[in-house]
Amino acid sequence: MHARTAVSVVAAVVVIPGILFFFVPRKGNVESSEEALRVIRAYLRALHSRDFHAAYAHIASTDKRVWEEADYVAAQGGFEGYTLQLARTLAEYMEVWPIESKLADDRATITVGYRAPSAEDLAGMVFDWNTAALNALLPAQQERLLALLRARKHHGRLVMVEGQETFELVSERGAWKLFFDWASGTKVRLGTVLPKEAALDVQLARKELIAKAGEPFQINLKVINRSRSEAMLKVQHEIDPPEFRDRIAMIDCGLSTPVTLAPGRTQEFSMAYLIEAPGPAVRQLSLTYAFELTR
Numbered sequence: 001m002h003a004r005t006a007v008s009v010v011a012a013v014v015v016i017p018g019i020l021f022f023f024v025p026r027k028g029n030v031e032s033s034e035e036a037l038r039v040i041r042a043y044l045r046a047l048h049s050r051d052f053h054a055a056y057a058h059i060a061s062t063d064k065r066v067w068e069e070a071d072y073v074a075a076q077g078g079f080e081g082y083t084l085q086l087a088r089t090l091a092e093y094m095e096v097w098p099i100e101s102k103l104a105d106d107r108a109t110i111t112v113g114y115r116a117p118s119a120e121d122l123a124g125m126v127f128d129w130n131t132a133a134l135n136a137l138l139p140a141q142q143e144r145l146l147a148l149l150r151a152r153k154h155h156g157r158l159v160m161v162e163g164q165e166t167f168e169l170v171s172e173r174g175a176w177k178l179f180f181d182w183a184s185g186t187k188v189r190l191g192t193v194l195p196k197e198a199a200l201d202v203q204l205a206r207k208e209l210i211a212k213a214g215e216p217f218q219i220n221l222k223v224i225n226r227s228r229s230e231a232m233l234k235v236q237h238e239i240d241p242p243e244f245r246d247r248i249a250m251i252d253c254g255l256s257t258p259v260t261l262a263p264g265r266t267q268e269f270s271m272a273y274l275i276e277a278p279g280p281a282v283r284q285l286s287l288t289y290a291f292e293l294t295r
Helices: 027-048 052-056 069-076 081-091 131-135 139-154 242-247
Strands: 012-016 019-023 095-103 107-117 160-172 175-178 186-193 200-204 208-211 217-225 231-240 248-253 259-261 266-275 284-293
Touching: 027 052, 027 081, 027 095, 027 107, 027 160, 027 175, 052 069, 069 208, 081 107, 081 131, 081 139, 186 200, 186 217, 200 284, 208 217, 217 259, 217 284, 231 242, 231 248, 242 248, 259 266
Parallel strands: 186 284
Antiparallel strands: 012 019, 095 107, 107 160, 160 175, 186 208, 200 217, 217 266, 231 259, 231 284, 248 266
8 A cells, every 4th residue: 555654544535426535545544654764764873872782772683783783883883971971962853754654564665754953063162072071070061061052953953954765664563763774785894904104183073884786776985084194095995705896885085095184184074876687696795994104
């Protein structure tokens, strides 16, 4: 059955000469669709707050057999302490609405739109989301920061970002779970190699992900020049196993040309890749960014 998720159910009226038909969606399907939307909303809010233990709870058991919780959480780089509390407060302001829903007895495909506070826009007032700095604030300072965020929300001064995403769900013991089919993907482990003579700090947004053939995946990293002099860098992308190199297409790379960083400067980069299909399945590969000083 094809249905759109909605808070209320409205009967559809179809008029054919001499005949009047009313179509009322089955209560069970509507309730099921609303519950699936609730799961998606909770998952997206958990991701937005970088609460990956909470996000993992909404994932299907078949996926969990591929990627255990401890490894999944460690790979994502989540928040903790007061930083997590702050991020959860922002995530509560996230809006999620249905665009299209397709439900069967034990499976669902739901496309949602969402609107969420921009974490990047708030970076200046939250120490660039530095967990150590935020967690070190005194209780009065922490409460004052939360109050500032609530005031921004109340006065409509939070910058919001919008997006759209489609989710597959499966029913497990009467509850909806998100199904990502991790078993069919390639586990990509990310790493960096830094020159010993450079005072560089490179931070990956996550250290591991699962990519699927034919579907783009993105990697974000932050480079910090902690020295007192300018640093000109170039980066080599090293892929292991080597025979897999020809099957990874680089769609977009912010590090394809040498980069110059001023003293104390921080810059973020984004790279997008695609594992091309067809080809032999590779269950695991390593992608390493080797930084070199050009002068």
